Amino acid sequence: MTEMSELNQAAHTEFHPRWYRKRLSTWWWLGEWHYLVFILRELSSLSVAWFVGLTLFQLRAFMRGPDSYGRFTDTLQSPIMIALNLIAFCFIMLHAITWFNLAPRAMPVRVGGKRVPEFLVAAPNYVLWIAVSAFVAWLLLRTS
């Protein structure tokens, strides 16, 4: 077997054919639908960071008292914040759904030696998700 470096020469010489290598373009993820979805999924992490940042500011405002917190909630009502949060929300949903659907791949569940179909493994994720969401909403909305 010949070493690769030996073969990958700049010029063609007899018996040492040069191989054609194409460099991947920086925009490789634009060329194909599947790749684009992947990159969007990965970029959802920015929305995660955005949300945590926002929450930290919210906590700071909360800590400083009702006025400060009021100013914070006012800011959230500005169209630009609404737009940003809407985008962030879409990305977060993309993350959540892809996450729930892919999880069973990483952790196959077997019952009686047979692999449980992926949608059945994913189902409890969704149930948990809905339950937790409902509980959080209930806590927040309870007395107001």
Add this chain to the structure above:
Amino acid sequence: MEIRSHDILLVGGGGAGLRAAIAAAEVNPKLSVAVVSKVYPMRSHTVSAEGGAAGVAKPDDSLDEHAYDTISGGDWMCDQDAVEAFVKEAPLELLQLERWGCPWNREPDGHIAVRAFGGMTNKRTWFAADKTGFHMLHTLFQTTLKYQPITRYDEYFVTKLLVDDGRVQGVVAIEIMSGKIQAITAKAVILCTGGCGRVFPFTTNANIKNGDGMALAQRAGAPLKDMEFVQYHPTGLPFTGILITEAARAEGGYMLNKDGYRYLQDYDLGKPQPTPVLRSMELGPRDRLSQAFVKEDQKGRTIPTEYGPVVHLDLRHLGEKLINAKLPFVRELCVKYQNIDPVTELIPVRPVVHYMMGGVSTDINGATPMAGLYAAGEVACVSINGANRLGSNSLPECLVFGARAGHAAAEFAASQKAPNGSVWTQATNEVLRLEQQYLHKTSGRERIATLREEMQKTIEAGAGIYREEASLKQARQKIQELQERFENVGLDDHGRTFNTELISALELGFMLDVAQSIIECALYRAESRGAHQRTDFPKRDDQKFLAHSLVRRSSDGSLSVDYLPVKITHWPPGERKYGEGSHKASKQTKVS
């Protein structure tokens, strides 16, 4: 020119080649072992074997029964000493493969599972779903990766054996990727190049099965044995020739003619039962089933299609669950390549060239009559397959005789001196030949594909399932003519890098030689036995022909045929009987 040297050189990286390589490496880790293969080893055609590998595994079975099935299946053309060694070592080899990680199907308790197979008295076919060959080849290939002394020459095409002093001392090979032609010398060469199905127009065999090794050996001076015995498999998909494994019948599939009638009952193959009966009806041997097809066709009871007449294989009554569990690949192939779902539809099938019983003549250790030359696998004829191979005997044959050849070659190599310089001249001449005849020649007028098609048509017409003197003579004439036209072959491609057209041309040259040998042997065998059916001599003739044909090529290219008696140890020639109760025969016919 560059010369590389090894102790042992394998030509071929299929089941037989890889098994032999490991065997040689294990005999003596100091030996340098090389595997030369025209495709990456895991692409070898062993990969496509589906059904399984036979080896006695269960207490209710016996070596004698396996031997008897093999011998009677081969119409008493098998060398019985070889068969005895084979049935004894097959289970050990299959077990060895298990130890290397082969994912054999299992019983619920964790032991190996076995299934029934055509022509076998008992269940003794080990299987890995219906991808047995695939799993065996990949297990072997992956196992060779751990042996340091094994050097691989992947995608090197062997064009010639180097012979000096009557001893084979290496090969000349083209590195396909670069076009570099080089000599690789060795103290012993083992041919494991597989079969030659591509000589025929309609075959289950891959594009790489061109009988290279047979032609290489014959040109070097070694005789080929029993070349007239070409196996047709009764169930190939029309157009593609893709094989529907015998396992489909072993699991209970029916063969139906155009009236939906299980026609095999008309051909001495037993009475139809709803469930499969060993050695009966659909589980009869391949030669009989393929011959029955021709007879049905003559009676006008087949179904005509664009790709020739077909009959139907019916799996519908087996149900989706069984088909998915035991025959998933069959279903996949039907859906993907024929657009048919066997769960609900009939599968159109017709006989298809499948296997070469004959090959390079070897003894029980894989040694050919030429010093330093060994052969194993489909390319070889040790004579365990006789006139008709039983399904699932070929994979274990690759293992058993691959290992034996590996051991024998390693021992031989230990006592040999390194090859001498005179092979160098031969190698240089070979380079000149390749360049002048193909690469640099611009005057050739004949197209490879045209010659190939004509050859395939000729051999099918002359030496198909049924043969006769007139058709054989005509075919012989025609192939001779094609040989001459081949001298005038012209390539479009004169480049060095990955010149697959050059390879095709060389393969065509090999195939023409093989076709000639098949016809020659078929012409001289004036009897009918197993896969060789002469309409002009419909009876078996043990008086004259209980003997192997040996066909040699002299330096002027002419062929000569002579005979070698069949070795009989315990099972005197008898009548092949199939149908109910026939399996009891095996216990009665052995004499000591």
Add this chain to the structure above:
Amino acid sequence: MADKIVLEIARYAPERDDKPSFQSFEVPLRKEWVVLDALNYIKDKVDGTLTYRWSCRMGICGSCGMMVNGEPKLTCATFLTSYGNNATVRVEPLRYFPVIRDLVTALSDFLVKLQKVKPWLIHPNQPPLSAGEFLQTPEQLDLYKQFSMCINCTLCYAACPVVGLDQEFVGPAALALAQRYNLDNRDQGSAERLATLAHPDGIWGCTFVGECTRVCPKHVDPAGAIQQYKLTAALDWVKSFILPRGHKDAPQETAHD
């Protein structure tokens, strides 16, 4: 149905060309024809210099992988008619591999990676053959069976962007095959394989794009294999953190130990 179809085929002759270009061929469109049949037609009848690999024509040898209209495919299992009437079908060599000529890619690198993950059964001190087979129940077989189906066609490499970005990445098929042995109850080599696998060029290089699994013609699910292995390797790390000294990958017991 139109009875012709146009194939746009990438051509590259290293003796002559600096980079590949496309050449069009018109071929008959037949119902049973796969892309490979069209290539064979061209090679036999039109242009003998067209270069590609193939062998079994039944989707099992793994040699005929190419990009067909931008997707990695086994050309012997891809019907021309699936591209519709009067279509143009673009055939290119598998992406991310160096091209040797026309549609032929260099595989040597893949083989080096394959060897590196030790895809063979590791079981020191095997009992003699006479002790019989290692026991393995159908359930235990089922644990790894899917990952043993790989035909080394390298379609998954042509699908995985990480392969394109990082030449050192071991890649989906090799990782899946390593996991095939790790999950085999007869194997005791997972500790030996760990260094190569739990490595930035091994499983940690994979960002779960998942394309490998989508294109795999044999349903091997390399993506799943890799994620499962990530979990094992990470938990292994936790174990070694909690039990820094005594920790050792305990070999799995088999029937004969």
Add this chain to the structure above:
Amino acid sequence: MSETPKKASNEGFLWLLFSAGGVVAAILIPIQLFLFGLAFPLGWLPQPSYDHLVYLMSSPWVRLYLFVMCSLPLFHWAHRFRFTLYDGLQVKHLNEVIFAFCYGGALVGTVLAAYLLLSI
């Protein structure tokens, strides 16, 4: 490929954090972001009063919940973003800088969250 098992182990740890963060982000963030970012500001649902929030925040469980909701997702972000930069922009040569930026950021965020939640 050089053998650097030590680094390999760290990757395992970072991946565990990434995964844990991914789960938390998938389960907790959608509802939070929906309520605070969209439903309340747009008046689809009534804002919880400041007092109600004070009441909720008085529970250590709620504070723990908020801590987890901030910290783990940050490590999730750090891991994913690091690879997005490597792959999407092909800037693997800036390896160390990116590494420091991502996980450093997550650490800072975690400390901030802890500080805020403890000082309320």
